[in-house]
Amino acid sequence: MAQIQLRKLAHARSGDKGSHANIGLIAKQPAFYEILQREVTTERVATHFDEICDGEVSRYELPKLSAFNFFLRDALDGGGTVTLRIDAQGKTYSAALLRMMIEVSEQELKLVNG
Amino acid sequence: MAQIQLRKLAHARSGDKGSHANIGLIAKQPAFYEILQREVTTERVATHFDEICDGEVSRYELPKLSAFNFFLRDALDGGGTVTLRIDAQGKTYSAALLRMMIEVSEQELKLVNG
Amino acid sequence: MKTIRIGNGQAFWGDSALAPLLQVRHGELDYLMLDYLAEVTMSIMQKMRARDPEQGYARDFVPLMENLLPEILDRGVKVVANAGGVNPLACARAVMEVAEKLGLADRVKVGVVSGDDIMGNVDHILEAGERLANMETNAPLTDVRDQLASANAYFGAFPIAEALAQGADIVITGRCTDASLAVGPLIHEFGWQPDDWDLLSAATIAGHVIECGAQTTGGNCMADWEQVEDMAHIGYPIAEFSEDGSFVVTKPEQMGGRVNVASVTEQLLYEIGDPNEYKTADVICDFTTIELEQIGPNRVRVSQIKGKPAPDYFKVSMSYAGGYKTTGTLVYGWPDAVKKAQAADRIVRKRLDDLNLNFDTIHTEILGANACHGSALSGPPDEDIAEVQLRIGVRGSDKKSIRRFTHEIAPLVCNGPPNVTGYFGGRSRVEEVIAYWPALMDKQYAEPLVTLFGE
């Protein structure tokens, strides 16, 4: 087993919906989709964003796009016009998710490293 | 001989005079004054501040205070109200000077490391 | 097979002033879609209209039309824009003035979609039994009724199609779902009915993909961003929509940027909730069946889109006065920049304590160390960092406390940790917080109104 950073396997984009944020997480290759599905669980994302997100996290699957949508409730200190955060609309939360360390098998590691 | 950073031997304060800046450099102990006198020359300071200072550098000695005053002409992109620099009044130039690496003998090094 | 080319030339109020011009010139467009309205924008426009009853729309749209008008008339490109903000009729009047100034008034028809502003009817709607509860908290609107500043229904695309059917060359709307700006022209061109769910869903997704401008063509894209070509001259996106309900995302060939599956996927997922049920006034879209295919350089085909019957309510976007806030900043330089900023923060908080002020929140960020992702995710800061910016924000309902806070930043320059700068803007401005109140409302309570200018 090996620990690697999520950004090796995926890219992402994030934004706001009122006081919630969403992060679209996209596998760099369709073959990585299952690794993301296993590793980037709702629970792990909620823990990862503990300091930022005050509400629940939901995960939605979009296998045809090799992607997931994460919905983070109350993750913007009240939303775009209310918040005191510099990232008022969660535009950098995409990268925050990609900081996550995930566990992959040696075989998967080879796949990722191409 | 050894290379050490000036901040080991000195502290400093800086500010503006119109479009010029000054830096007061003060030996942490009177015994360091002569090292500063030898190492922190007008020429070396001018080279050190090449990117920041467009004019001449002058050095003034204040041995009774174990200190020097450096006067940097045209070092503020036009001065406090004109400049586009975040450090409009050169308040952090003191620390910039303390980045300088200077050369000391082994004996002096012992003195500095106390 | 008939195709219609819709290009986006503006992703938000403040986007590139040149983009619409270049899109018209190089995009071979049938329609130019311009999106000016973020949720944040509506509250800004509200403040503008409060100061001047002839304002409250995206002012930049008027000089833009002055530049574009001759060219769009010559090329036969129609414009659909939500530039109307909270005052679409005033916006249309200003555009007609420009047309007259250019001697083109007899060649231009401007259609306006209004009626989304339900501010005057809120009490009636509440009395009729709608709670207008906050979708996020479920609190009833009565909680903030007295502070309410604006209330607008998110209309769909049919009123836009109606304006085009009446002959409008330019359609100006107030609040409508962003994607409608693309869906309206497609309804008009293809003659769709309100229950063409799959087609309406496909058109909505086409609108969603292009509504954020260059975010689809390589801008703000994490996938291989360094490989995006000539970002300085990035082309804005075009949806080439076929009558079969598929579309191709592309950009003007002559311009920079990159349209590939990665950038289109990032944008598909931008600002959505449940991808099985993306709701607009006209349809519920399903994102999970979408298929993407790179069919040529900078051409991505989007197909297999399904839709479900529209909800029987409008989403309503309301704003209300929610107190005050301000953020004070200082820059601390090397060495030990983070330590100094932290010490300064502790000093300010102690002094605020002594003053017995009243805040709902005090929030500190150290830019360079933990501002975007917080301390836990950002990891230990670089001890040798060149400088950081300390940002202390306060929010609350007591304006005096917020104002008093603004006096506590500058003194640190002489009475706090050393090597401090970046304080030349003076005391920070106390801002009124305009908070956002999203709700649902039965469609009977708002009626789109189409008006034509220039007949």
Added chain:
Amino acid sequence: MKTIRIGNGQAFWGDSALAPLLQVRHGELDYLMLDYLAEVTMSIMQKMRARDPEQGYARDFVPLMENLLPEILDRGVKVVANAGGVNPLACARAVMEVAEKLGLADRVKVGVVSGDDIMGNVDHILEAGERLANMETNAPLTDVRDQLASANAYFGAFPIAEALAQGADIVITGRCTDASLAVGPLIHEFGWQPDDWDLLSAATIAGHVIECGAQTTGGNCMADWEQVEDMAHIGYPIAEFSEDGSFVVTKPEQMGGRVNVASVTEQLLYEIGDPNEYKTADVICDFTTIELEQIGPNRVRVSQIKGKPAPDYFKVSMSYAGGYKTTGTLVYGWPDAVKKAQAADRIVRKRLDDLNLNFDTIHTEILGANACHGSALSGPPDEDIAEVQLRIGVRGSDKKSIRRFTHEIAPLVCNGPPNVTGYFGGRSRVEEVIAYWPALMDKQYAEPLVTLFGE
């Protein structure tokens, strides 16, 4: 031996609002000295007076006096402040109004030193043969005569002593050398003559040491800054001046901070040129003979000060309209934050090139990497930095170009590198540059005028 205690309670306009109060309460003062005028401040006040002829002084001084007046009268503390800015008479009128409101008008005399404003005489002075050449560039004033916004002579301390001799409890000045605010009381108390060079020099240096407030008592001090005690409640400095021309620097015992040789030395060297010849209107000071001695906890004795005859000219501080400037900012987040900011900078510069705009300077800084000390000194940036702030500034005489630049920042949010935020302030404000023109002028061309209010 007679000693006089002068405390500083304000280092600049915007310094701690509580400091003067605490200094009066705990400092056992004879005089409270308040410094409001940086060079930058004069140009801000100039703009204020242009908008309203009853403004142009440090407004905060008036509510401060409202708070302090009963206490300073009870304790017999006199106040000397350059709060008058470019409108000392208006400032004095406002203070007298406050005294009346408090029912203390019959117990207060306010002395005003004016006459430093030579704006109305500039042409006369030029015709009389003075060049008023820029001390920094030697260019003649005629180069910027048409853009001239203000012209003030730096007066010395004798007019302040005169106001005190006339019985003033509060002395309000316009432009004078900062140290004069301390020298004036000492002249008055000790009865010095204009040729008491050593004493005037010592008093000037005492004023210089305390004029920047807490910078003498552990604030903004690089020497062991982490060891400074209770910086949240830092005491402001006091000079305890003896008739022999030595003085002790100290602070109120009850308060935090630290007075030691290191902090006093840093402040001695603050904003000086040639230490052999520090010139004011009253004397030329020599800093090279000064001796410092720690004579007790938070007590540093300053002695052995020498002075030389005063110059026969006044320094004149002038300001003129020098074009326009603005700075646009964006925040780029991890990963590769610096690379993204650099790419964005290249994009903006290319777009500005395309627009054919006219700037004197375009200046880019990346806060977190090179903003304070430049790239060469800051060294390679941390590749893993949490975020940086990109700051692009432009300056020039063509206002349209500067304004057009402000439209080029926000678009990067969607059409530039990814993970960008921090753009919610809207377009940056175009500022008029008020530039500074220091010159020398024969003393005959300006006459200090002392006026007493409240008799």
